[in-house]
Amino acid sequence: MVKIQLSSRSPLLKSHLREANERLLLNMIRQNPDLSRADIVRITGFSASSVTFIIKRMIKAGLVCESPSERPARVGRQPLTLRLNPQALIAAGVEILGTGARVITADLHGNILAQRSVPWELDHMIFLVRVRDAIRALTAHLNPKNFLGVGVSLPGTIHRSTGRVIAAENLGWFDIDVGGILSEGSSARFHFGNDAHLGALAERWFCEPGSRPLENFVYVVLRQGLGTGVMLDGSLLRGATGEACEFGHTTLFADGRRCPCGSVGCWEEYASQRALERLYLEKRGAPRNRPAPDADEIIRLARNGDPLALGVLEETAGYLGIGFANINAVFNPEAIVVGDYLASGWDLMKDWVWNALRSRAPLRQLRLLRLLPSRHGADSTLLGTVALVLSSFFASSAESRPAA
Ligand SMILES: [Zn+2]
Structure with a gap:
């Protein structure tokens, strides 16, 4: 059969x-x-x-x-x-960021059943052992028959099968055996992926039930860095070493800002959350008695009509639009899906982004293109870790076909 x-x-x-x-x-x-x-x-x-x-x-x-x-x-x-039965099978997910980690268990529909947070620690060994403890605390009581495994997301280049981090510039991690540390003493199966790739996977895997999943789209993560996950004909584009589609490190300005990757003028130095917050501070000045606002606070200020916040969002939206025009030129996607601060402030920023995009991309292509805020907001990458585990479980069926 x-x-x-x-x-x-x-x-x-x-x-x-x-x-x-x-x-x-x-x-x-x-x-x-x-x-x-x-x-x-x-x-x-x-x-x-x-x-x-x-x-x-x-x-x-x-x-x-x-x-x-x-x-x-x-x-x-x-x-x-x-x-x-959504709770018949359970997956665990771990998202590692420069501010800490979130660990969850979730069911087949991506409903989060339990979660823990682990604060950031400069010593990667101490930090990863605490993450491992959090995974154990959430999964120890699960029946091994129902527990499918653990998905782990990192902002950088990671070996997919072993979990060894090759380079995560924004964490300051290079050549670290993250997979070995997290899985030590565990019989669970671990899966690893890049945050932007997993954001794209979540968007496709947890789409509206019965609706047509997006086949050709680019998912954009905007945090400490700027990552892109590209789905072409329903498959993630990973490249020879898993580093494909690092659009955050394409050059926007030849003599631009220095980037942690070693280059200058990278897109992420102008459009990531870190870049947005830095731009606000530069425009405002940074007196010591006033805390630096984060992206959520800048969006809140803009909603209240703060001209500085609005100006910073408009300038950053322009940089986003230039990058989106580059993505459109390369992939001709049906959609660019945006997460993080751009998804939260989408109502404020979308017209500025579209204006920058329209001034650079051919109208015939833009008739097809949609810009969409992520369905999963701040949980997109975390749900991507769950989708990574589930997609592996269902893979044998997806690859199997009824015999002719
Ligand atoms: Zn760079």
């Missing part, structure tokens, strides 16, 4: 086929929350008895449940539709 990838040395086990079929159906139910058994028979070509067998197993395991459809019945009694 299903083609599965097995090495020539692996025995073809019935359990492999059964697991692949089960995940195929689970994935279908996840993506189409109003499917009936008859729909599955029609779509897959599986026999009705096979579908019934697999569905009964999944119901018994608590993975799915059946309830009357909200669709009107054409004839006879109301059909039953299948839905995932």
Whole structure:
């Protein structure tokens, strides 16, 4: 019924086929929350008895449940539709930032079940051991049968399978075995990714149920640095060493500001949250008795009509628009999805961003392009860590297809 990838040395086990079929159906139910058994028979070509067998197993395991459809019945009694039991499988997620870490557990729908925060510590070993303790505290009570693993996000270049950080300039981390420290003594499976890539993954994985997920879009993270995650034809663009699409380090000004990456004039030095806050301080001056406002505070001041805050947002929006024009020229995306301060202040900044973009990009391309604030706001990367774990679990079904 299903083609599965097995090495020539692996025995073809019935359990492999059964697991692949089960995940195929689970994935279908996840993506189409109003499917009936008859729909599955029609779509897959599986026999009705096979579908019934697999569905009964999944119901018994608590993975799915059946309830009357909200669709009107054409004839006879109301059909039953299948839905995932969201808390049947749990994933943990860790987001590491320059200000600390957030650790969560979440269900299949991305609902956060529990969370902890770990404050930043300059000594990376002390910090990472505290993060490890927080992961253990949130996951120790979970049944290993239901717990799928831990996703970890970092702002930088990270080896996807081992979790070794190659370079995270804004954390000051280079060649650190983050994966080894976090997973020490744990039997859970760990997955690692870059924050912008995971923001893009969250946007696609946790889209509105039943809606068409975005296929070609760029997700923009705006924090200490500026990261971009590029999804082309539904796949993340990672590159040979996972460093593809570092648009934050493309040059905006040849003689611009010095960037932690070693170059000058990088886009992130003008459009990241750090750049926005620095620009405000430079324009205002920094008397010692007045605290430096963060991006949320600058947006709040702008909403209250503060001319300095409005001017700083307008100037930064111009830099964002130039970068978006570059992204548009390279990828011709259907959408650029923005997170962080730009998502919070989207109503204030969108016209300025569009003006800068329109003055640089061809109108025929802009007719297609949408600029969208992230659906997940400040949780986008964190939900991306959960999506990373879930997508790995469902991957075997996504790669499997009913045999011809
Ligand atoms: Zn740079």
